[in-house]
Amino acid sequence: MSVYLHGLSTALPPHCLAQSEVRERAEIIFGETYPQFERLSKTFDTAGIDRRYSVVPIDWFSEAHGWADRNAAFMEGAKALFIDAAQAALDAAGWQGSEVDCVVTVCSTGLATPSLEAQVLGEMGFRDDIMRVPIFGLGCAGGVSGLSTAQSIAAGRPGAKVLLVVVETCSLSFRADRMQKADIVAAVLFADGAAAACISTEAPGAGQVISLGQGHQKTWPDTLDIMGWDVDEIGFGVIFDRSIPGFVNSEFATAAEGALRAANLDHADIDRYVCHPGGAKVVEAIEAALHLEQGVLDAERNVLREAGNMSAPTMLFVMRAVLDAGKTGQMMGCALGPGFTASFLPFHVGPPQIEAEAA
Structure with a gap:
């Protein structure tokens, strides 16, 4: 059974952070307390990153945060990214939210129960009998593995419309309290974003x-x-x-x-x-x-x-x-x-x- 991609979209949160700005903020946060920071800070220049996007403004990272406010920021930012990415994919495919039979949600950077697709059920216009498949813990492999999961579901349900939504808010895991090299590397690399794809066994009518x-x-x-x-x-x-x-x-x-x-x-x-x-x-x-x-x-x-x-x-x-x-x-x-x-x-x-x- 052939499975086809009908629409693919991406979405970014509102706060654009220049790499130079992130480095300056990291130096303020880590410079006096983490002895190895000066040596590791060179990776900001060699990471191949000019800018990235965050669900929170840069001042957020200078404040102390625990589980409650980190996850509150996740819920607000991830829901907005989900809606933006999913709606763009549906528009590209010419689908309506009410036509979606199954939604696969991939996320490893925050906790939501009910999961994100239920949180936005009304905004997206999903039916009350939609099949929900939330997936947690795949990390960086989640885009490929999520697409594979959506492909398998579509192949097993010929004619069904399957929506994949992949959302991550990596920036919210920023830690200044542990003083570990991994936290500097995360500050160098991590960003937030989302993508979505519409998948079905029905062949597209036009285009690629x-x-x-x-x-x-x-x-x-x-x-x-x-x-x-x-x-x-x-x-x-x-x-x-x-x-x-x-x-x-x-x-x-x-x-x-x-x-x-x-x-x-x-x-x-x-x-x-x-x-x-x-x-x-x-x-x-x-x-x-x-x-x-x-x-x-x-x-x-x-x-x-x-x-x-x-x-x-x-x-x-x-x-x-x-x-x-x-x-x-x-x-x-x-x-x-x-x-x-x-x-x-x-x-x-x-x-x-x-x-x-x-x-």
């Missing part, structure tokens, strides 16, 4: 035809301490192991080969890998691991430069940039996240007549 294959994951044992959250009474505390670029260099190619085999593809069949840009060094490591020409992942670098690392939605920002650039052919979406897990999704982009003949 984007068919989604079946997703694939690889989780390495004994790697729980590479990436994730520490949770305490203050909130989430990021776990970033310095081994991530080296791990990508040594392990990512084998994981990609497994995903290609599962999709009956070969490396030579892939016209474009579409990757989550975790950071400048990670992008370089992916290019090296996949034997790609250095610099070829230009959309990944552009998204990182213009919006930072938004965790799960970031790969969907890259995917939209690749599609907007008119790229066609066989592609493979890729992302790495806590687990430690690599997530893959093959998809094909082509004009309607080619796609119809292939089907």
